[in-house]
Amino acid sequence: MNDEKTQEKTSKMDLNRRAMPHQPPMIRRNNFDEVALGYTEELARAEASRCLQCKKPRCVTGCPVEIDIPGFIACVKKGDFAAGIKKIKEKNCLPSVSGRVCPQESQCESKCILLNKGGEIAIGRIERFLADWEAKQGKVDLPKKAKPTGKKVAIVGSGPAGLTVAGDLILLGHEVTIFEALHKAGGVLIYGIPEFRLPKAIVARELDYLKSLGVKVYTDFVVGKTRSIDELLEEFDAIFVGTGAGLPWFMSIPGENLNGVYSANEYLTRMNLMKGYLAPRSATPVKKHVKVAVVGGGNVAMDSARTALRMGASESHIVYRRSHAELPARAEEAENAEEEGVIFDLLTLPLRYIGDENGWIKEIECIKMELGEPDASGRRTPVEKPGSNFRMPIDAVVVAIGNSPNPLVPATTPGLDTTKRGTLVADPETGKTTRGRVWAGGDIVTGAATVILAMGAGRKAARAMQEYLTTGKQ
Amino acid sequence: MKKVIERSMIVPNMHLLEIEAPEIATKVRPGQFVIVIPVEEGERIPLSIADYDTEKGTISIVFMEVGASTSALACLKAGDEVATCVGPLGNETTIPSSENVLLVGGCYGIGSLYPVAKELKKKGNRVSTLLEARSSYLIYWQNRFIPLSERIYTITRDGSLGTKGHISRLPDVINSMPEKPDRIIVNGCTYLMAHTSEITKELGIPVVVNLNPIMIDGTGMCGVCRVTVSGQTKFACVDGPEFDGHNIDWKEFLARRKAYMTEEALFFRKSDARFAHKEGKCAWHE
Numbered sequence: 001m002n003d004e005k006t007q008e009k010t011s012k013m014d015l016n017r018r019a020m021p022h023q024p025p026m027i028r029r030n031n032f033d034e035v036a037l038g039y040t041e042e043l044a045r046a047e048a049s050r051c052l053q054c055k056k057p058r059c060v061t062g063c064p065v066e067i068d069i070p071g072f073i074a075c076v077k078k079g080d081f082a083a084g085i086k087k088i089k090e091k092n093c094l095p096s097v098s099g100r101v102c103p104q105e106s107q108c109e110s111k112c113i114l115l116n117k118g119g120e121i122a123i124g125r126i127e128r129f130l131a132d133w134e135a136k137q138g139k140v141d142l143p144k145k146a147k148p149t150g151k152k153v154a155i156v157g158s159g160p161a162g163l164t165v166a167g168d169l170i171l172l173g174h175e176v177t178i179f180e181a182l183h184k185a186g187g188v189l190i191y192g193i194p195e196f197r198l199p200k201a202i203v204a205r206e207l208d209y210l211k212s213l214g215v216k217v218y219t220d221f222v223v224g225k226t227r228s229i230d231e232l233l234e235e236f237d238a239i240f241v242g243t244g245a246g247l248p249w250f251m252s253i254p255g256e257n258l259n260g261v262y263s264a265n266e267y268l269t270r271m272n273l274m275k276g277y278l279a280p281r282s283a284t285p286v287k288k289h290v291k292v293a294v295v296g297g298g299n300v301a302m303d304s305a306r307t308a309l310r311m312g313a314s315e316s317h318i319v320y321r322r323s324h325a326e327l328p329a330r331a332e333e334a335e336n337a338e339e340e341g342v343i344f345d346l347l348t349l350p351l352r353y354i355g356d357e358n359g360w361i362k363e364i365e366c367i368k369m370e371l372g373e374p375d376a377s378g379r380r381t382p383v384e385k386p387g388s389n390f391r392m393p394i395d396a397v398v399v400a401i402g403n404s405p406n407p408l409v410p411a412t413t414p415g416l417d418t419t420k421r422g423t424l425v426a427d428p429e430t431g432k433t434t435r436g437r438v439w440a441g442g443d444i445v446t447g448a449a450t451v452i453l454a455m456g457a458g459r460k461a462a463r464a465m466q467e468y469l470t471t472g473k474q
Numbered sequence: 475m476k477k478v479i480e481r482s483m484i485v486p487n488m489h490l491l492e493i494e495a496p497e498i499a500t501k502v503r504p505g506q507f508v509i510v511i512p513v514e515e516g517e518r519i520p521l522s523i524a525d526y527d528t529e530k531g532t533i534s535i536v537f538m539e540v541g542a543s544t545s546a547l548a549c550l551k552a553g554d555e556v557a558t559c560v561g562p563l564g565n566e567t568t569i570p571s572s573e574n575v576l577l578v579g580g581c582y583g584i585g586s587l588y589p590v591a592k593e594l595k596k597k598g599n600r601v602s603t604l605l606e607a608r609s610s611y612l613i614y615w616q617n618r619f620i621p622l623s624e625r626i627y628t629i630t631r632d633g634s635l636g637t638k639g640h641i642s643r644l645p646d647v648i649n650s651m652p653e654k655p656d657r658i659i660v661n662g663c664t665y666l667m668a669h670t671s672e673i674t675k676e677l678g679i680p681v682v683v684n685l686n687p688i689m690i691d692g693t694g695m696c697g698v699c700r701v702t703v704s705g706q707t708k709f710a711c712v713d714g715p716e717f718d719g720h721n722i723d724w725k726e727f728l729a730r731r732k733a734y735m736t737e738e739a740l741f742f743r744k745s746d747a748r749f750a751h752k753e754g755k756c757a758w759h760e
Contacts, residue, residue, distance in 0.1 A: 181693050183511060183518075183558045191695075220560035222693055226497050248697045250707065257700055257707060257726055259733045266696035274690065275515060283517040283542060285737035359729030407712065408693055 017119040018047040025339035029309045032195045032277050035336060036100070041079075044129040048076035050114070051121050058111035059123060064456030065164075067091045069108055069123055076126055082141075085130040089143070093167030093210075094160065094455065096135065096202045097189060099128025101299075102452045103330045135202075140209055146173035151469045154179065154236040156223045156409060159187020160451045161242035161442030163210060164458030165465070170213045172466055177236070178215060181222040184273060187244055188451070191273035192265070194303050196310070197333075200272075224408035229416065229438065238437050238465050241424065242458065245443035246406020250399055251295070255353030260287070260361040264300045264400035271307050286311070289396035293317045293364060295350055296400035297326070302333040304398040305342045316342050317394070321349040321369050321382045347371070347382065351389065353397060364392045405444045413438075423447055431461030432474060439465055476559040479532050481550040484614045487539050488582070489548050490524070496531030498523075498561050504589035505567030505684055505716055508533065509692045511558035512546035519543050520689045520711075522661065523562065524585030533559075536585025536614075541738045563692045564715045567659065567684065571597045576648070576655035577623075578670050580606040580641070583661030584615055586684065590659060591622040600624055602655065604647055606666065610635035625651070641669045645677060655679060660719065664731050671719030681719040685710045687731060701727050 021037040022028070028035050039047065051073045059069045068087050075084035088095045104110075104124035112120035134140060151174045155162040158180040170176045184190050186203045211217060223229065223243075232239055248263035250256050262270075275282040292308035294301045297320035308316040318337070320327065323346050327334050338344065347369040354363040368388035371380035410418045417425040417434040424433055424440045431439040441457030443449055468474040479492040498508060507522045525534040539548045550556070567590050575594055579587040584605055594601050603623040607613045608631045619626055627647045628636030637643045648654060658681045660670045667683040674681045687699040687710045694712035701710050702723035708714065 181560070182691060183560070191691075220558050221497070222560060222563065225561065225563055225693075226501060246693065246695045247709070247712075248695070250697075252707075257702055257723075257730065259729055263697040266690060266698045269690050269696050274518070282515060285517075285734040287734075287737070359726065406694060 015050065015114075015117065015119070017050075017122050018043045018125075020122070020125050022336075025336075025341070028196065029306075029340040032310055034199050035196050038132055039125050039129040041129075041133075044076055044126055045079060047122050048073045048126055051077065052113060054113060058113065059108040059121070062108040062111040064107070064452050065091045065459050067108075067127075072130065073121065073123070073126060076130065081130055081133045085134045086141070088127060088130060091459075092455065093164060094206050095127050096131035097160070097198065097206060098452050098455065099124050099131055100198050100202075101193060101450075103450060105331055107452070135205055140212075142212060143171060145171055145213065148175075149173040149469065151175065151238070152177070152236045153465065153469070154232045154239045155242065156229075156232075156239065157181075157187055157242040157244055157442075157444075158185035158207075158217065159242055159244050159442060159454060160189065161244075161454035161458040161461075162187065162240060163206065164455045165240045165242065165441070165462045166210055166215045167213070168459060168462035169465060169469075170210070170215050172469075174469060176215045178217045179221040179223050179232075180217065180219045182273065183219050185217050185219055187242075191269045192300070192303070194268065194272055194307050195277065196306070197303065222408065224412040229409060229413040229435070233437060238439065238468060240431075240458075240461055240465065241409055241433070241438060241440040241444060242442045242454070243406045243409050243444045244454075245403035245448040246408070247404040247422075248399070249402045249404065251350065251401065253350060253352050255355055255361065256399070258353055258355040258361040259359050260289070260396045261353060262396065262398050264294075264296070264304050264398050265403065267304055267398045268300070268307065271311070277307070277311065287396070289313050291315045291317075291394040292396045292398065293319050293345075293350075293392065293394045294398045294400055295319045296402075297322065297334075298328040298400065298402075299330055299333050301398075301400035302329045302337045302342075304400050306337050306340055308396070308398070309340055309342065313396075317345050317392075318342055319345045319348050319350060319364070319366065319392075321347065322379065323347055323371060326379050345392075349382070349384065350397075354391070361395065361397060362393065364394060364397065366390055366392055402448050403443070405447065409444070421447060427464075429460060430464035431457060432464060436474065437468070475555045475557060478550045478552055478554045478556065480552050481548070481554075483548070484536070485612050488536060488612070488614065489539065490534060490536055490585070491547060491550065492532050492534045493556060493559050494531060495533050495559055495561075498559070499526045499528050499531045499533050502526050502533060502562040503566030504569070504593045505586070506562035506564050507586075507692075507715065508535070508559050508561035509563060509689065510535070510547070510556055512543050512550075512556055514557045516546065516557060517543045518558070518690055518692070520563070520686065520692055522582065522586030522684065522686070524582075524588055526589070533561075534585075536582045538582050560692070564711060565713075567593075567716050568682065569593050569597050570599060570657065572599060573656040574600045574653055575602070576651070576658045577601060577603045577619075578606065578641075578644070578658055578660040578662070578666070579603070580662035580666040583663070583666065583684070584613070587659070587661045588615060588618055590661070591619060595622045602627070602651060604629065604644070606630075606641055606662070608632065641666055642673065644670060644673050648677060648679070657682060660684075664724075664728055667719060668722075668724040668728065671722065671724065675720050682716055683719040683722070685715045685717060685722075685727070687727070688733060701730075 072087040274284040276286040279286040369382035372383040439461040442454035477494040524536040604627040690696040699710040704721040
């Protein structure tokens with residue numbers, strides 16, 4: 001009796017979110033191993049047991065792919081991890097990825113009723129725990145596939161949107177083929193997000209899972225060049241375009257083409273896809289930089305700044321024109337970067353890059369900013385402070401201010417309409433484009449966004465494509 | 475993985491590589507390129523396509539051995555495989571009709587001009603060809619150009635064939651032509667293209683170059699291949715590789731081309747190849 005009481009008391013006292021173990025900042029800034037180590041079974045169950053199992057769970061409304069969150073959390077609480085992962089996989093074929101890179105704090109977790117009490121349930125961490133638990137079991141249960149329909153589906157691009165469509169449609173009995181332009185499948189999960197945030201072995205595992213279900217993957221195949229959408233339409237019944245955000249933006253300021261000025265796409269692709277971080281063991285030539293400035297405040301900027309530290313830079317700066325509160329990066333990523341020693345130069349705008357006699361960057365001229373009136377997006381517009389110009393000596397700049405959609409497919413496909421921003425015109429509910437039998441989703445439709453939004457768009461498109469493949473309606 | 479049909483050294487340090495790639499061979503147009511990764515986990519290198527056979531389903535590349543990756547390619551034998559060969563990438567060379575065109579080729583560019591010459595001839599243009607090299611023994615494929623060209627000129631540094639000297643002798647060649655060319659198309663190392671552009675500016679002849687910057691993906695994603703053309707930033711992989719040579723910021727382009735010279739040299743010292751591009755010039759211009 002007494003014991004029980006004590007226990008009850010303890011659990012009442014510990015209402016806080018269970019922290020996830022991390023590599024200590026000063027160690028991890030020197031290696032490319034994953035930063036977050038994940039919950040243990042005990043931590044996962046303890047965290048799950050805090051869930052109130054709301055009758056009308058608000059968390060689910062915050063999830064772009066509508067995972068039964070209280071359902072899988074209840075399974076973890078009971079210790080039935082196999083049932084838990086099965087619940088997630090009903091709605092999400094890439095849980096080990098989304099558990100790591102989803103901005104849960106602005107989605108499911110932001111809706112949790114406990115947000116203002118002892119802290120919201122760490123839904124993402126529990127999801128990640130289940131996915132990793134399943135991987136550790138060695139054998140993954142393959143779900144039952146529907147009878148073959150004889151219909152053929154082509155998926156252009158192997159990023160999160162394309163993989164979701166593939167995962168959904170293969171189970172419905174269709175023949176699914178993915179075409180990828182690069183030499184490795186996975187899209188941004190492979191070329192963009194660094195090893196320390198999303199180990200590539202995990203992406204490979206998810207791809208192997210899809211392949212074991214029968215999905216065919218052709219790498220080194222550039223749709224729009226090797227074959228056009230029109231040519232693919234002759235062979236396939238339906239096509240999904242998930243070609244992502246392609247063309248990196250620059251600011252059109254003087255000196256942007258100096259050596260040592262990289263787009264974030266180049267910098268991260270060189271390090272991740274081309275394994276520059278393993279140099280000199282890898283063949284990719286990599287420059288050793290001492291002081292690196294990353295322009296921008298999103299997740300890609302954080303990834304670049306943290307990669308620079310790991311590549312041996314003695315200083316890595318984030319140069320962002322608004323204040324800390326407006327950083328578009330996930331709170332956890334900005335926090336991780338700060339802990340590792342990334343220096344935040346906020347309310348700072350680069351005006352021009354200054355080079356040396358050999359065409360290499362040596363300085364940035366910046367100006368300080370202050371926040372003015374809110375703009376259309378509701379964020380306060382940064383305004384230049386006259387006369388506050390200063391110079392920052394650096395030897396590399398990574399420009400991480402966003403991307404335009406990749407133009408290859410739109411430019412080579414007649415009848416596939418684009419918006420002024422270059423994104424594909426597509427029905428937000430179905431992903432249907434202006435071309436018959438062609439659907440689209442992810443960054444190619446929305447402009448640069450998140451992995452989970454791309455997966456959500458893939459899910460919707462897959463539903464619409466299934467409708468077309470079975471009824472002929474589009 | 476793509477199968478190697480043939481690999482041979484055509485002149486010292488210059489290799490011809492024929493690869494089985496039917497999906498590329500049936501699509502490629504003159505002036506386009508492929509990206510090749512010699513071995514797994516290797517570097518992605520852009521290489522111009524020098525020939526293709528739609529029926530056999532093969533493409534051919536002429537490349538110079540300059541660093542670790544091209545050294546690996548130079549070791550391939552028939553039946554071997556390259557890890558990746560993807561394309562055709564970039565836009566095709568603009569082919570005019572009924573023009574008097576002078577082709578200027580040096581280094582690997584002699585190879586990549588060959589499909590351009592064939593297409594020009596097909597479209598009813600009058601083609602003259604100028605081949606440039608350090609010495610006569612480094613000139614290749616003259617026989618392929620003879621049936622396509624009205625005249626063939628050569629400039630060699632040692633004077634062993636044709637005009638003696640550098641590409642700076644180009645005005646002499648042009649003056650010796652029965653009529654001034656309407657346009658010049660030049661393929662080759664950066665030095666050759668930059669100088670041809672410089673020289674022809676004074677002569678008032680339009681010049682088209684086929685740029686060869688550093689690339690990673692070749693599909694417009696990374697932006698490493700950016701080049702300033704008429705004051706605007708262009709991506710050579712999707713906006714080019716063909717540009718008006720007179721509008722290119724060559725100083726910037728050369729600097730960007732040399733960005734990884736030190737690192738390449740470090741790799742290169744480990745390999746047995748004998749020549750390297752220095753200061754943006756190929757070994758033939760040292």
